[in-house]
Amino acid sequence: MSERLATQPPAPRAGAAFAPGTAAVMPAAGGGGVIARHPVWATVVAVLILLLAWLVFGAWPAGLIAVLGRKRVVLNAVLNGLTLGGLYFLVASGFTLIFGLMRNVNLAHGTLYLLGGYVGYVVGVASGSWLLAFVAAAAASALLGLLLQWGVFRRMEGEDLRQTLVTIGISIVVGDLMLWVFGGDFYQIQAPDSLLGAVKLPIVVATRGDGSAVLLTYPRVRLVVFAASVVIGVLMWLALNRTRIGMMIRAGVDDRDMLVAFGKPVQLIFAAVFAFGAGLAGIAGVVGGTFQSLAPGEDTHFLLASLVVVIVGGMGSIPGAALGALLIGLSEQVGIVYLPTYSVVLTFLIMVAVLAFRPAGLLGRHVAPAQAGASMALLAAAAAARRRPRGEPVVFGLRAPTLVVIAALLLMPLVANGFFLVQVFAWSFVLGMIALGLTVLAGYGGMVSLLQMTVAGIAGYLVAVFGHSGVTTVSLGWPWWAAVLAAILIAVAFGTVSGALAVRTAGIYTIMITLAIASAFFYLTLENYAIFNGFSGFNSVPVPHVFGIDWRRPVAFYYLVLFWAGLAYVVAVFLRRTPFGLALQGARDNPRRMAALGFNVTAHRVAAYAIASLIAAVGGVLLVWLNGEIAPGTAGVGPVVDILVIAVVGGIGDPIGAFIGALIFVLLRTFASDALTFVGLNQERFQLLIGLGFLLIVFFSPDGVLGLWARWRGRPRAAA
Amino acid sequence: MASVAERLQAAGAVNALELRGVTRMFGALAALTDITLSVRPGERRAVLGSNGAGKTTLFNCITGDFPPTSGTIRFFGEDVTDFPPQDRIRRGLRRTYQISQLFAGMTVFENIYLGCRGVSRGRFSMRPPRRADALVQAAEELLDAVHLVPVRDLLVAELAYGQQRQLEIALALAGAPRFILFDEPAAGLSPTERSELLEILNALPPHIGFIIIEHDMDVALRVVDSVTMMHNGRIFKEGRPEEIESDPEVQELYLGGAHA
Ligand SMILES: Nc1ncnc2c1ncn2[C@@H]1O[C@H](COP(=O)(O)OP(=O)(O)OP(=O)(O)O)[C@@H](O)[C@H]1O
Numbered sequence: 001m002s003e004r005l006a007t008q009p010p011a012p013r014a015g016a017a018f019a020p021g022t023a024a025v026m027p028a029a030g031g032g033g034v035i036a037r038h039p040v041w042a043t044v045v046a047v048l049i050l051l052l053a054w055l056v057f058g059a060w061p062a063g064l065i066a067v068l069g070r071k072r073v074v075l076n077a078v079l080n081g082l083t084l085g086g087l088y089f090l091v092a093s094g095f096t097l098i099f100g101l102m103r104n105v106n107l108a109h110g111t112l113y114l115l116g117g118y119v120g121y122v123v124g125v126a127s128g129s130w131l132l133a134f135v136a137a138a139a140a141s142a143l144l145g146l147l148l149q150w151g152v153f154r155r156m157e158g159e160d161l162r163q164t165l166v167t168i169g170i171s172i173v174v175g176d177l178m179l180w181v182f183g184g185d186f187y188q189i190q191a192p193d194s195l196l197g198a199v200k201l202p203i204v205v206a207t208r209g210d211g212s213a214v215l216l217t218y219p220r221v222r223l224v225v226f227a228a229s230v231v232i233g234v235l236m237w238l239a240l241n242r243t244r245i246g247m248m249i250r251a252g253v254d255d256r257d258m259l260v261a262f263g264k265p266v267q268l269i270f271a272a273v274f275a276f277g278a279g280l281a282g283i284a285g286v287v288g289g290t291f292q293s294l295a296p297g298e299d300t301h302f303l304l305a306s307l308v309v310v311i312v313g314g315m316g317s318i319p320g321a322a323l324g325a326l327l328i329g330l331s332e333q334v335g336i337v338y339l340p341t342y343s344v345v346l347t348f349l350i351m352v353a354v355l356a357f358r359p360a361g362l363l364g365r366h367v368a369p370a371q372a373g374a375s376m377a378l379l380a381a382a383a384a385a386r387r388r389p390r391g392e393p394v395v396f397g398l399r400a401p402t403l404v405v406i407a408a409l410l411l412m413p414l415v416a417n418g419f420f421l422v423q424v425f426a427w428s429f430v431l432g433m434i435a436l437g438l439t440v441l442a443g444y445g446g447m448v449s450l451l452q453m454t455v456a457g458i459a460g461y462l463v464a465v466f467g468h469s470g471v472t473t474v475s476l477g478w479p480w481w482a483a484v485l486a487a488i489l490i491a492v493a494f495g496t497v498s499g500a501l502a503v504r505t506a507g508i509y510t511i512m513i514t515l516a517i518a519s520a521f522f523y524l525t526l527e528n529y530a531i532f533n534g535f536s537g538f539n540s541v542p543v544p545h546v547f548g549i550d551w552r553r554p555v556a557f558y559y560l561v562l563f564w565a566g567l568a569y570v571v572a573v574f575l576r577r578t579p580f581g582l583a584l585q586g587a588r589d590n591p592r593r594m595a596a597l598g599f600n601v602t603a604h605r606v607a608a609y610a611i612a613s614l615i616a617a618v619g620g621v622l623l624v625w626l627n628g629e630i631a632p633g634t635a636g637v638g639p640v641v642d643i644l645v646i647a648v649v650g651g652i653g654d655p656i657g658a659f660i661g662a663l664i665f666v667l668l669r670t671f672a673s674d675a676l677t678f679v680g681l682n683q684e685r686f687q688l689l690i691g692l693g694f695l696l697i698v699f700f701s702p703d704g705v706l707g708l709w710a711r712w713r714g715r716p717r718a719a720a
Numbered sequence: 721m722a723s724v725a726e727r728l729q730a731a732g733a734v735n736a737l738e739l740r741g742v743t744r745m746f747g748a749l750a751a752l753t754d755i756t757l758s759v760r761p762g763e764r765r766a767v768l769g770s771n772g773a774g775k776t777t778l779f780n781c782i783t784g785d786f787p788p789t790s791g792t793i794r795f796f797g798e799d800v801t802d803f804p805p806q807d808r809i810r811r812g813l814r815r816t817y818q819i820s821q822l823f824a825g826m827t828v829f830e831n832i833y834l835g836c837r838g839v840s841r842g843r844f845s846m847r848p849p850r851r852a853d854a855l856v857q858a859a860e861e862l863l864d865a866v867h868l869v870p871v872r873d874l875l876v877a878e879l880a881y882g883q884q885r886q887l888e889i890a891l892a893l894a895g896a897p898r899f900i901l902f903d904e905p906a907a908g909l910s911p912t913e914r915s916e917l918l919e920i921l922n923a924l925p926p927h928i929g930f931i932i933i934e935h936d937m938d939v940a941l942r943v944v945d946s947v948t949m950m951h952n953g954r955i956f957k958e959g960r961p962e963e964i965e966s967d968p969e970v971q972e973l974y975l976g977g978a979h980a
Pocket residue numbers: 746750751769770771772773774775776777778818
């Protein structure tokens with residue numbers, strides 16, 4: 001036996017080493033005979049092309065019109081979808097390029113878009129030149145991009161979660177600054193006269209009574225811009241695939257050390273790519289300002305569009321961004337025709353299907369979860385700061401400070417008035433609960449989910465839908481307990497299923513995916529009237545009378561919320577010591593080892609989403625009772641991010657952090673206006689304050705206020 | 721329905737591990753090429769080979785950390801090629817890592833408790849562990865077996881290197897292992913720690929087989945019945961320890977290389 005084995009080593013290796021090379025060469029060599037080699041597919045494609053051509057150029061029979069609608073409407077929607085896709089591509093390609101090369105998730109990308117748009121508007125108006133607007137926009141956004149790359153991404157190399165949090169903070173701050181300067185108005189950038197007006201396309205949409213044909217007309221500027229984005233896309237692709245610099249960038253995507261090996265200044269290439277991607281976003285801002293309009297909120301809109309496009313198309317892939325942009329643009333515009341008020345659902349379903357079947361995106365390459373998991377160092381550090389017994393007096397297993405806090409909370413109604421009880425404390429507890437779920441997910445499980453407010457929002461909405469509200473046309477009028485039960489069940493189911501989608505990838509992707517899902521829900525509530533009553537939402541949602549108590553009265557409501565928040569807190573603390581909680585923490589720190597110990601890491605993560613969703617859903621029910629109303633803004637992108645801000649500012653290392661963060665947030669929200677007026681600022685600058693505070697915390701104390709406190713006391717809790 | 725042959729196999733004469741044509745690619749690099757290997761239950765084997773020979777990759781394929789690109793893997797007769805790691809572990813496979821994979825932010829006891837929990841039921845249990853639990857008892861015994869009782873409540877990050885290696889081994893002994901893969905358990909240990917390790921390995925019940933990757937021939941050959949030599953992702957020699965040791969080709973390729 002050893003004889004036979006001994007003769008083996010060197011000879012076959014050479015052959016094996018060459019095998020992949022030969023395989024790679026073959027298809028290229030035989031490229032001419034595609035039709036000959038795939039006759040069936042070639043036929044199918046040919047038939048499809050002919051069918052498409054007929055649909056576009058032919059006259060539609062009545063039967064088809066009955067099914068699809070009038071040809072002009074349909075083609076218009078398709079053209080709108082294509083051109084919108086072009087715009088999405090401009091924004092998303094920069095995002096994906098930056099992500100692909102540097103693994104930087106820049107959640108301020110939408111800010112770059114809106115900044116470019118505003119700068120373009122100002123320059124366009126001042127100079128009267130549309131082209132100059134582009135140049136200025138590209139320059140401004142590229143400059144901000146460079147600042148981001150230099151000030152954030154380079155400084156926090158390898159800490160992608162922290163980078164992402166900082167970019168969220170920056171987008172809040174810059175967004176508010178832009179609101180300050182430009183106000184809430186809509187701005188439209190004027191295209192030059194030569195591009196105004198409509199073109200007649202050689203497409204017959206109908207025949208007049210006299211037999212003459214009606215041609216499809218379409219705004220010229222949109223067609224031009226679409227053509228420009230195609231050109232830009234093709235140029236980018238060529239630059240990446242056919243030039244030396246492009247090859248180096250692509251090599252860098254696979255392996256950074258490669259770039260160093262080329263002897264090129266890596267940082268210079270990174271900065272250049274970042275500036276280019278940011279500049280593209282600025283250009284897109286001018287485009288968007290020309291054929292849509294610029295307003296606050298468009299930054300978030302385009303950030304989210306980029307996220308969805310990139311998730312669908314494949315993270316880091318330029319062709320993927322093109323495909324994703326077209327798909328999403330088409331689904332939005334065609335959706336408006338066929339599924340008015342549900343078109344977001346279509347986009348959402350596309351995203352869900354992609355995540356379920358191709359988590360890396362249609363044209364993306366698979367990213368090993370282990371690699372992504374390593375990025376969670378920040379959270380691990382925050383969560384590793386663990387509380388240990390300190391040898392202080394203990395009563396019923398509780399230490400003195402805890403007892404004082406409990407007593408103070410219980411006696412609060414003796415000293416605080418109704419406003420404080422409800423608008424300060426109850427509100428803090430509710431927000432704290434919702435954020436607490438995130439502490440469980442992120443602190444114990446290492447998953448930074450932005451779904452918490454959405455789950456709460458769903459529960460809140462459904463209480464109004466199933467139960468009672470001022471909108472009697474929609475509300476079903478079920479008894480309160482049935483409505484609450486159903487609302488919580490559905491919200492938890494939603495949170496769990498979304499979690500199951502989110503855990504198919506890991507690390508930084510979780511933020512992107514959950515943000516995309518959360519925003520889909522927001523836009524759905526905004527445009528859907530049948531279930532969510534659209535823009536106005538529901539008012540006069542009553543708090544039930546149970547056990548002869550009117551729970552709407554401040555003292556009663558305070559205790560109600562205190563009870564549930566306290567329960568949620570105890571559960572979260574208790575969870576940490578249970579086998580489930582330990583396993584979750586293990587999965588956070590080392591998923592690979594957990595699997596090698598016999599744990600199904602994915603199942604634990606999904607279960608964590610279920611628990612977090614349950615906490616959020618209960619919080620959501622309390623929230624709708626607290627406010628007596630719910631509208632799209634309740635679970636809008638702002639509040640969704642606020643929950644993350646609350647959890648991080650309080651400190652993810654300990655469940656109490658969520659409540660501390662919430663209390664700070666609510667106090668700021670309630671009293672900041674006075675303080676702001678005092679220093680001579682408009683009270684609307686609240687977001688600025690929140691954003692700056694968040695930035696400070698993320699920059700200087702990743703483990704939040706709790707961490708600051710621990711350091712101030714001079715004993716980090718990690719020490720035994 | 722199971723064929724007669726399969727049932728016969730299940731009844732006895734079945735290998736603990738059976739690899740057929742296992743190949744693992746990393747991009748264009750073949751880390752393992754066409755590995756065919758069988759190990760009897762209770763057999764103790766050493767895998768030797770120079771750096772980058774593919775030894776760790778072999779382990780990763782067996783445990784499913786990195787599933788093979790092609791080929792099949794049977795564990796006690798069952799085809800586990802497409803199983804996720806946890807399902808292999810629950811069937812009695814265990815491993816240690818060349819670079820310790822521990823939970824640095826948890827205590828030693830919590831690490832071992834997780835190891836015991838992972839291969840028993842109640843992985844989702846919401847009941848905090850108590851002293852009297854059978855599983856806690858098992859964890860305490862394991863702690864004792866690897867001489868870590870004095871550091872029971874320290875965070876793993878606070879342990880000395882040798883203690884971390886011992887904990888790594890403890891994790892592989894949790895529950896009722898049937899077959900264990902040790903990836904260079906002795907590397908970096910002091911002579912005393914080494915002999916403690918050998919003691920632990922020799923004290924394993926005879927039905928538990930293992931494969932040990934070890935650069936130090938003296939350590940390896942004292943605990944194994946057979947040796948597999950790997951080079952460039954292939955097996956090039958198998959035999960009894962003394963055969964391997966005296967083989968001129970091995971001397972030249974491996975020992976010579978290692979000492980040079
Ligand atoms: N995750 C991975 N990605 C890419 N290549 C890998 C990976 N793991 C191993 N390799 C490559 O596969 C080959 C075999 O590596 P392996 O770790 O199995 O060797 P080894 O025999 O364990 O070496 P050592 O004695 O240094 O531990 C090496 O060339 C290594 O670079």
